[in-house]
Amino acid sequence: MSDVTIYWRPGCPFCTRLERALGADGTRATRHNIWEDDEAREFVAMVNDGNEVVPTVVIDGRPHTNPDPALVKKALVG
Incomplete structure (x- = not known):
């Protein structure tokens, strides 16, 4: 499992x-x-x-802007 941080906002x-x-x-x-x-x-x-684009997801220290959910899921489950 990777270290995953999700930056988000309501209504997005x-x-x-x-x-x-x-x-x-x-x-x-x-x-x-x-x-x-x-x-x-x-x-x-x-x-x-300079843009507040969400979701921005950091996986093992590398930021991804509006990533494919499959990439994030793979990082979370290993």
Whole structure:
């Protein structure tokens, strides 16, 4: 299993898509709501050329912007 952190925000359809695709496996990831966590928001903007694009998922230290849910699921289940 990889270290997975998901940066998201409420109302984001792409975040909802990812969450649904991950199902119960999604609970294995660390999650940060960028609307409630200023450091998370700044990180997301930093890795996305100043844009607050979510979901941004960090897998083993490498950021992925709006990744394929299969990639994230694979990282979570090994």
